[in-house]
Amino acid sequence: MASSTNVEDSAQSRTGGASPPSPAGLRPKRGRRRWHNGIGTVPFLVYLGLFLVIPAISVVVTAFQSGAGTFTLSNFNEAVHGVYLKSFINSIQLSFAAAIVATVVGVLASLAVCASSNRIVRALVSSGSAVFANTGGVPLAFSFIATVGNFGVITKLLTDAGFNPYDHGFSLYSVLGLTIVYQYFLIPLMVLIMIPPIEALRKEWVDASSSLGATRAQFWRWVGIPLLAPPILAAFIVLFTDAFAAYATAEALTSGTIALVPIQLGALISGNVLAGQTNLGDALGAGMIAIVLVAGFLYAYVQRKASKWLR
């Protein structure tokens, strides 16, 4: 008995207190184990390759080709001029504004939900958010047209009350209108993303800061906000890309009257405007891919920082 204890002690001292190494015969073979672990991801990787990587490469390659198949930069040249440049600017402005508003409202809503001790409220908000975050397209556009459109119910009520918002510069069929409509799915998405990091803020941190003399405001200034900043930034990036890529809602609501990249792209691909301009469409697509890639890398960087702190 005594000797076995000694053996254990010496093993621990050799490994710096870590558990002693397993006998050679029982040691897992690392290479084989890794190979086995990875096999489950093969279908997903095949799917990604077929429907994301290959199409993306194809888009980028054809963006550099003329209609005759020769190398050219003219597609990109055209994509950054005129209506196409305007569509990039509009899309970025719209996505940025929509994501900012949704981030602010979503964070406040998430804080309120997390502060609630009512489990039913929390469950309702979580499941409701999951549904609303995935709602969009024609039904969403129609519901807004029916309520705050030119002849919508709320517009009618306001007009009857002597205030027609359309006489005061508001239009549902504008960038501002789209920003408002996008909130319908962006705010719930923000709530869904932010509840886990807010819940990861430990009560011990609040208690520790109180016992060290900090007020609640000081806790938020030095601990709460710095801890939530990376997840908020990461969520903002997700919201930005979500709004940037939204097509159906914008198309249904504005019928292409506002130049946005996805709408221009859709028009070029379907040949609605001019036939034979799919290569220009690919250049626009490549531009979108570049913006989403930048956002993706930023997201990964910020998320890595957040995961170190809040786990």
Next chain:
Amino acid sequence: MTQATNTDSNSNIRNGVKVDLIGLSRYYKDVAALKSMNLSASPGELIVLLGPSGCGKTTALRALAGLEVLDGGTVMIGSKDVTRLPASRRNIGMVFQSYSLFPNMTAKANVEFGLKVRKVSSSERSKRSAELLDLIGLSPQADRYPHQLSGGQQQRVALARALAIKPEVLLLDEPLSALDAKVRAQLRDEIRRIQLELGITTFFVTHDQEEALALADRIAVMRAGEIEQIDTPLSVYSQPTTEFVAEFVGKVNRLSGVIVSQDKVNVESIGSISYDSKNTPFQTGTNVQVLVRPEALGIMISDTGQWRLVSKSFLGASVKLNLTNPTGQKVVVELTTGEATLIEQDSQLSLFGKSDALLVQRA
């Protein structure tokens, strides 16, 4: 604040204050977490609140820290009534169970947090944090973030952070429970060393009786929101006033017996054991229940012995032996490792009382 900025060479040394908890009550709906609890700590004393989960020990500590709203009672620190003061104005240092370091700050920044809140200058903060990191032996790790520190190192930093504000009282809420045994023992000794060095009045919450016995000046054993017994570790262990304390602090054998004289009880299958009759005098012939520590029993190998060895557990310096007899009675005896080697699996054994029974009560 004046105290916090004073960083002369003896700045860590201070005299502790007296702490009085008077009639503390706390109810969660109809359940009493604290039932009019009274407790006084002398200046510089280390009191361990010991008890099972849900006994109210953490509630009492949090009430003292100002993190728990009380339904009744008064908290006095020194001569000051702090019952209505918020936690941020009580000048109490607190170390939590685990994960309480701010993850976005380095060890140094964590230690300096309380001073930053008090608007202490940057140079003073650096000086103080350097002193404290040195005190806990973590100067080389000053610039590491909590996730880069081991559990034991994190708790040391949490201790330094609590001490940085020069608190009048130090509270430790199961600070060692998330650590492995070896680190736990090391840090336990270190906490005691630092506490004695600083002379700070300290309350330590634990459910680990070994930790309580090793650390405390006095142990308050709690049960269902009340203090069952408060005394020195030796007294709590050797003279428990209730069955609960006897069973919670240390191991006991519960045996049947009959009082045979003023200070002797005859225990079934064992024989005569002495007991302290001062507090619990019984008439001769009274049937009683006798609580005896495993180390208070001795073993003899004899041909007439009725006890047999069931199993042995090696505990290092001692060995725990589980014995049984033909009537199915079971006892646990603890012997030194040397003595225990003589006991074989098929030995016929007799038991006898080596020292006083712990507690004798009417059956």
